[in-house]
Amino acid sequence: xxxxxxxxxxxxxxxxxxxxxxxxxxxxxxxxxxxxxxxxxxxxxxxxxxxxxxxxxxxxxxxxxxxxxxxxxxxxxxxxxxxxxxxxxxxxxxxxxxxxxxxxxxxxxxxxxxxxxxxxxxxxxxxxxxxxxxxxxxxxxxxxxxxxxxxxxxxxxxxxxxxxxxxxxxxxxxxxxxxxxxxxxxxxxxxxxxxxxxxxxxxxxxxxxxxxxxxxxxxxxxxxxxxxxxxxxxxxxxxxxxxxxxxxxxxxxxxxxxxxxxxxxxxxxxxxxxxxxxxxxxxxx
Amino acid sequence: xxxxxxxxxxxxxxxxxxxxxxxxxxxxxxxxxxxxxxxxxxxxxxxxxxxxxxxxxxxxxxxxxxxxxxxxxxxxxxxxxxxxxxxxxxxxxxxxxxxxxxxxxxxxxxxxxxxxxxxxxxxxxxxxxxxxxxxxxxxxxxxxxxxxxxxxxxxxxxxx
Numbered sequence: 001x002x003x004x005x006x007x008x009x010x011x012x013x014x015x016x017x018x019x020x021x022x023x024x025x026x027x028x029x030x031x032x033x034x035x036x037x038x039x040x041x042x043x044x045x046x047x048x049x050x051x052x053x054x055x056x057x058x059x060x061x062x063x064x065x066x067x068x069x070x071x072x073x074x075x076x077x078x079x080x081x082x083x084x085x086x087x088x089x090x091x092x093x094x095x096x097x098x099x100x101x102x103x104x105x106x107x108x109x110x111x112x113x114x115x116x117x118x119x120x121x122x123x124x125x126x127x128x129x130x131x132x133x134x135x136x137x138x139x140x141x142x143x144x145x146x147x148x149x150x151x152x153x154x155x156x157x158x159x160x161x162x163x164x165x166x167x168x169x170x171x172x173x174x175x176x177x178x179x180x181x182x183x184x185x186x187x188x189x190x191x192x193x194x195x196x197x198x199x200x201x202x203x204x205x206x207x208x209x210x211x212x213x214x215x216x217x218x219x220x221x222x223x224x225x226x227x228x229x230x231x232x233x234x235x236x237x238x239x240x241x242x243x244x245x246x247x248x249x250x251x252x253x254x255x256x257x258x259x260x261x262x263x264x265x266x267x268x269x270x271x272x273x274x275x276x277x278x279x280x281x282x283x284x285x
Numbered sequence: 286x287x288x289x290x291x292x293x294x295x296x297x298x299x300x301x302x303x304x305x306x307x308x309x310x311x312x313x314x315x316x317x318x319x320x321x322x323x324x325x326x327x328x329x330x331x332x333x334x335x336x337x338x339x340x341x342x343x344x345x346x347x348x349x350x351x352x353x354x355x356x357x358x359x360x361x362x363x364x365x366x367x368x369x370x371x372x373x374x375x376x377x378x379x380x381x382x383x384x385x386x387x388x389x390x391x392x393x394x395x396x397x398x399x400x401x402x403x404x405x406x407x408x409x410x411x412x413x414x415x416x417x418x419x420x421x422x423x424x425x426x427x428x429x430x431x432x433x434x435x436x437x438x439x440x441x442x443x444x445x
Contacts, residue, residue: 011338011339011369011372011373012369014338014339014340014369015339015365015366015369017339018339018340018342018343018361018362018365019362019365019366021343021358021361022343022346022358022359022361022362022365023358023362024358025347025357025358025361026356026357026358026359026362026404026408028357029356029357029358030356030408030409035357038357039351039357042351042357043351045351046348046351046352049303049304049307049352050307050352052304053304053307053308053309054308054309056308056309057309126307126308126309126352127306127307127308127309127310127315127318127353128353128354129353129354129355130315130316130416130417131355131401131402131405131409131411132353132354132355132356134354170354177409177410177411177412178409178410197412198411198412
């Protein structure tokens with residue numbers, strides 16, 4: 001027994017060392033700014049594991065696509081074409097409206113809303129701990145992704161990029177405990193903040209005085225005031241408003257439009273101002 | 286002390302456990318996923334406490350943190366504490382029957398979940414849900430099979 005742990009320090013000392021290191025790491029990760037760089041580096045180090053883990057699923061889905069019958073493919077193609085036509089028609093109207101809007105904004109002397117660039121990314125089917133609402137995307141710095149870029153899907157805002165590796169990146173969802181997003185009610189224009197609760201189907205809208213006009217069914221859009229999310233994207237629908245006279249604020253819950261627990265494809269956005277900055281930098285060079 | 290042999294195979298089994306940790310499963314089952322890395326770590330800490338103890342546990346915990354997206358260091362701390370308890374008591378635990386061991390491992394897994402929740406609660410304000418404890422139960426059910434499998438693995442490859 002005496003020579004049992006005779007290489008290196010004793011077990012108790014090792015435990016103390018390990019605990020000290022972990023506490024240091026937690027502190028650095030939670031309370032300092034350098035953590036995004038550390039995390040980005042570590043994410044790039046483990047990204048082969050992500051790809052290896054998602055391999056079986058991508059193989060199966062690839063095989064099922066191969067085995068799809070021609071009949072099915074044709075009918076799907078038909079449906080998609082019909083949908084595209086429909087949306088093209090709507091888009092024509094939108095272009096007209098946008099031009100009109102730009103003109104009106106010019107008349108008012110306010111800056112026009114710049115349409116940013118976007119990129120489609122796939123969510124790698126890997127697990128995240130229930131404590132952390134995050135997803136891994138298959139795009140990274142090689143595709144020009146940077147930290148803090150907003151992510152949306154076809155229904156609404158999904159989250160933002162928090163760490164980037166060369167071929168993969170990690171995004172924080174709006175339902176995470178540590179996430180909050182600045183929103184505006186579409187009907188009344190009330191500006192407020194929606195924070196995550198760690199549940200994929202519920203957000204909490206905070207700091208609303210009792211006299212605020214907000215109802216169940218109100219649409220909450222991004223307000224653009226946080227400087228991260230561009231203005232006007234749908235975030236959530238108000239599902240529950242609880243008014244208690246003894247409380248200074250109302251308790252308001254909202255349901256995100258994006259189905260956060262089963263996202264497969266997302267759009268990564270480059271906010272207009274960033275695109276402008278890049279363009280300016282290119283002109284200067 | 287016998288010379289180390291087949292340390293690489295230990296890391297291979299831990300790597301497989303890491304892969305099992307992030308491999309996708311249908312959405313309904315994701316809450317029942319056993320803590321594979323911790324189970325494999327506990328086996329090695331039990332069988333070869335001189336080779337695998339707190340250092341390895343800390344490193345694997347850190348990797349798990351990066352993979353599953355918890356705050357860095359949370360899993361590392363919880364793994365280290367559990368590995369310490371197992372390594373200190375390895376002679377006692379080895380004498381138990383597999384069923385008793387499985388119950389004891391359930392206790393260790395519960396300790397791990399508790400530490401993890403507690404730290405996350407302080408750091409990011411996570412709220413407790415009873416569903417977070419499912420991995421303890423599934424881990425207990427998996428332990429006898431994992432124990433048998435890893436013992437065969439160790440003996441076949443003569444890992445010391």
